[in-house]
Amino acid sequence: MISDDVAAFSQALPDGGRLLGLDIGTKTVGMALCDSNWTFATAAETIERRKFSKDLERIKTVIAEQNIVGLVAGLPLNLDGSQSQQTQAARSFAQNLKPLGLPILLWDERWSTQAVTRDLIASDVSRKKRAKVVDKMAAAYILQGAIDRLAALP
Structure with a gap:
């Protein structure tokens, strides 16, 4: 099940x-985890995109x-x-994850990288260090x- 409907995703869990x-992303996939009560998310890791089969193996391991x-x-x-080529690429990536058998929620991420980058700059993190952590922090x-939206569901 792949959906952008939070309620449908919640019911599938x-x-x-x-x-x-x-x-x-086109070069990396940032990953983050949340606790089992869906209260907080934590940056986990960033994997360099290679062949999808290699990316999938790492995701399966996690x-x-x-x-x-x-x-x-x-x-x-x-x-x-509106949608772009990047939107379609993300949808295709999610579609390729469907055989994992887990519900997949597509979440609007328009401001994620900008918000994280702004926070890192405000924290005086160097450009080199920002490049290493921005994708997993965006995740x-x-x-x-x-999870904040899931918690707000009736």
Whole structure:
């Protein structure tokens, strides 16, 4: 199940369980994890994109090690809400994850990288260090937005 409907995603999940957030880029995939009560998201790691099969193996390993019950994939929409080539690439990546058998939520991530970059600059993190952490932190930002929304469901 792949959806941008938070309520449908919630219904497809068991009660509780860890979620894996993904910031899908052309060169990297940032990953973040949340606790089983869906209260906070934490940046986990960034993987360099290679062949999809290699990316998938790492994602599968994280899913198994962390007992992941669902995925939240960032969906990079244009500022006006329209779709772009990056949006289609993220949708294709999510579609390729469907055989994992986990529910997948596509989450609007328009401001994630900018917000994280702004916070890192405000914290006086060097450009070199920012480049190493921005994708996994953007994944945490995406995942936190999704779990906050899940918590607000009736």
